[in-house]
Amino acid sequence: KKLISIAIDGPAGAGKSTVAKQVAEKLSFIYIDTGAMYRALTYKALAIGADLNNGSALESVLHETEIVLVKTEEGQSVILDGNDVSEEIRSSEVTNNVSFVARQKEVRLEMVKRQQLLAESGGVVMDGRDIGTHVMPNAELKIFLIASVEERARRRYEEISLKGITADFEILKSEIALRDKRDSERETAPLKKAEDAIELDTTSMSIEEVVLSILHYAQERA
Ligand code: C5P
Numbered sequence: 001k002k003l004i005s006i007a008i009d010g011p012a013g014a015g016k017s018t019v020a021k022q023v024a025e026k027l028s029f030i031y032i033d034t035g036a037m038y039r040a041l042t043y044k045a046l047a048i049g050a051d052l053n054n055g056s057a058l059e060s061v062l063h064e065t066e067i068v069l070v071k072t073e074e075g076q077s078v079i080l081d082g083n084d085v086s087e088e089i090r091s092s093e094v095t096n097n098v099s100f101v102a103r104q105k106e107v108r109l110e111m112v113k114r115q116q117l118l119a120e121s122g123g124v125v126m127d128g129r130d131i132g133t134h135v136m137p138n139a140e141l142k143i144f145l146i147a148s149v150e151e152r153a154r155r156r157y158e159e160i161s162l163k164g165i166t167a168d169f170e171i172l173k174s175e176i177a178l179r180d181k182r183d184s185e186r187e188t189a190p191l192k193k194a195e196d197a198i199e200l201d202t203t204s205m206s207i208e209e210v211v212l213s214i215l216h217y218a219q220e221r222a
Helices: 016-027 033-050 054-061 092-102 105-119 133-135 149-162 167-186 207-221
Strands: 005-009 030-033 067-072 075-080 124-128 141-146 198-201
Touching: 005 016, 005 030, 005 133, 016 124, 016 207, 030 033, 030 067, 030 075, 030 105, 033 054, 033 067, 033 075, 033 092, 033 105, 033 124, 054 105, 054 167, 054 198, 092 105, 092 167, 105 124, 105 133, 105 198, 124 133, 141 207, 149 167, 198 207
Parallel strands: 005 124, 005 141, 030 124, 141 198
Antiparallel strands: 067 075
8 A cells, every 4th residue: 555645834943844754753754854955955056156046047056966865863964966964054044045046936846856756655754835735736644834933933043052053033033034925925836835734833832742643644544
């Protein structure tokens, strides 16, 4: 019997990757972090000085770019043209520029193609912005994770502080809000809840509660 596919979408910092990783682990499914793919391309484009607003230039870069997601103890490593860039792609420079790269339709077309190939055989948990709407429109289970921007900024702040980096809460909050605005208002495959997605507001839920809830839905649809 074919394994189901699970799509997890939602705004920045709603806990998608943390939750998706744990759900995949529990089900022995493959976890695919599509945001990491857009981040890797953004990192490379910034490094070589490509024009982030030029879709066809970015498309050419992407065609010569290999992005491999590797499962590790901690979750997932991102290998860009043979180099581990897992840390680098989380920098604030990449984070604040990724929406410009991700809005280019040429880029999305190729990324979606690659993502669909990875998801071909089912048994995947994929997180992103357009998974339920475009990448896996036939996924058996679609989750749309939301949380207040205040709570998402608080979580991001905590995560950054744990790494020993000092951050400004208000700046973090406005950066998250701005990224959501850009991702929601773009023309091609904007951040949007699929009609058949289940919306989970995680503002006052623990990670464990969210994971258990998704596993419950997954069981119903297996
Ligand atoms: O999930 P993450 O925050 O790592 O995603 C980084 C960015 O990549 C998002 O802000 C969005 O611009 C883009 N993205 C996207 N479609 C996806 C996943 C991510 O446009 N499926």
